[in-house]
Amino acid sequence: DGGITQSPKYLFRKEGQNVTLSCEQNLNHDAMYWYRQDPGQGLRLIYYSQIVNDFQKGDIAEGYSVSREKKESFPLTVTSAQKNPTAFYLCASSQIVSVTYEQYFGPGTRLTVT
Amino acid sequence: QKEVEQDPGPLSVPEGAIVSLNCTYSNSAFQYFMWYRQYSRKGPELLMYTYSSGNKEDGRFTAQVDKSSKYISLFIRDSQPSDSATYLCALVGGSNYKLTFGKGTLLTVNP
Numbered sequence: 001d002g003g004i005t006q007s008p009k010y011l012f013r014k015e016g017q018n019v020t021l022s023c024e025q026n027l028n029h030d031a032m033y034w035y036r037q038d039p040g041q042g043l044r045l046i047y048y049s050q051i052v053n054d055f056q057k058g059d060i061a062e063g064y065s066v067s068r069e070k071k072e073s074f075p076l077t078v079t080s081a082q083k084n085p086t087a088f089y090l091c092a093s094s095q096i097v098s099v100t101y102e103q104y105f106g107p108g109t110r111l112t113v114t
Numbered sequence: 115q116k117e118v119e120q121d122p123g124p125l126s127v128p129e130g131a132i133v134s135l136n137c138t139y140s141n142s143a144f145q146y147f148m149w150y151r152q153y154s155r156k157g158p159e160l161l162m163y164t165y166s167s168g169n170k171e172d173g174r175f176t177a178q179v180d181k182s183s184k185y186i187s188l189f190i191r192d193s194q195p196s197d198s199a200t201y202l203c204a205l206v207g208g209s210n211y212k213l214t215f216g217k218g219t220l221l222t223v224n225p
Binding site for chain 2: 004006040041042043045048088090092101102103104105106107108110
């Protein structure tokens with residue numbers, strides 16, 4: 001059963017702590033993405049990666065870091081430098097060689113920092 | 115002017131109604147157009163995609179693109195309570211494969 005998994009579904013952390021969100025895909029997609037979704041703001045791109053060991057900043061990368069050591073995995077670390085980390089985080093993947101560039105999303109992780 | 119504008123709603127309709135959801139865009143480089151459906155507290159799921167002006171049908175759903183007016187629409191016929199969700203348009207253009215999303219329209223279909 002192909003798809004994207006994100007864990008955990010809910011995550012609670014104290015302010016000042018770093019936290020890592022997991023994203024795994026078995027779709028054999030080249031590209032992976034991290035988005036943040038806030039009420040009324042739509043989806044905003046944090047980081048994306050086209051190939052292993054390479055990634056680029058999206059529109060709101062400050063306070064976040066990523067790694068891409070394996071094709072199927074793209075973990076996101078929310079650092080203590082992120083000023084407003086409470087949000088719904090979505091991971092997505094896509095095939096680079098595609099006519100339409102559609103992205104497929106995981107179920108999301110809701111992070112609450114207090 | 116934002117690249118993609120989408121009325122956030124909320125939109126509330128009775129069961130069986132025809133629903134029209136719309137996005138406008140400013141960048142003529144956008145060439146591929148998608149609609150995602152997102153249920154509450156879930157990830158978005160791809161509903162339809164199209165790349166040419168005109169209509170594309172899939173069951174009760176019709177995606178319409180008018181590139182000359184930079185306007186895209188999603189029509190839902192015979193709407194059902196299970197269609198209650200947030201609908202997001204997403205656009206891709208040029209050599210940049212990144213998606214540009216609208217903010218989403220919250221739809222409620224009342225039984």
